[in-house]
Amino acid sequence: MTAHRIFATPFSKIHPMYVQKAERKGRSAAEVDRIICWLTGYDEAGLAEQLRRNVDIETFFDEAPAIHPNASLVTGVVCGVRVETVEDPLMRTIRCLDKLVDELAKGKAMEKILR
Template sequence: MARQRIFGVPFADIHPLYVTKVQRKGRDPQDVDRVITWLTGYDTDGLRRAVDAGLDLETFFAQAPRMNPDASLITGVVCGHRVEEIEDPLLQQIRWMDKLVDEVARGKRMSSILRGGAPTTAPPARGGG
């Protein structure tokens, strides 16, 4: 099977698109990092380093500290494909991330997005108000 082009896309190109999508729907942009940290085990500093290093998606997922074992509970359609039926493990991980961000943008409850669990490393709370 030929290598998917998406594997070479830098995480730094994808992350701001996720944030923009969530903000456009009036949702909290910090939730993007919350769901990605839940999925991959990166903490917020690790996500920032991945962006700064220009890691492509293949490397980003290969270096993920710990994929969440509950990721297999992520189901539904992304880009016209059922995520639970995607055979390529890396492509499935990428689509899981897409699906989680889609759910944030739609306003789904965080407890439901995280499949009943809590994030292992939540982004730090920001002051203000």
């Protein structure tokens, strides 16, 4: 089975899209970064370093200090896909991040997003 093409996409190309989505709805880049750090365990400097290194998404998540244990509590539909039914662990983590950013853009309180 071949890897999904999103795995080879540089995270530095995806990050601005998350920020734009949030900012269009009146949220901030700092809130997006807080969500990313919560999910992955990166601190701000670690996240900035990964963006600077232009790593692909697979490497970004592989090098993450620790995926948050509550990531499994993220459920719902994003891009027509039910997050909790995604079998590939990397794809599930990507969909989880997508869902968290969607919730931010929809105005959900940060305390509820960061379960």
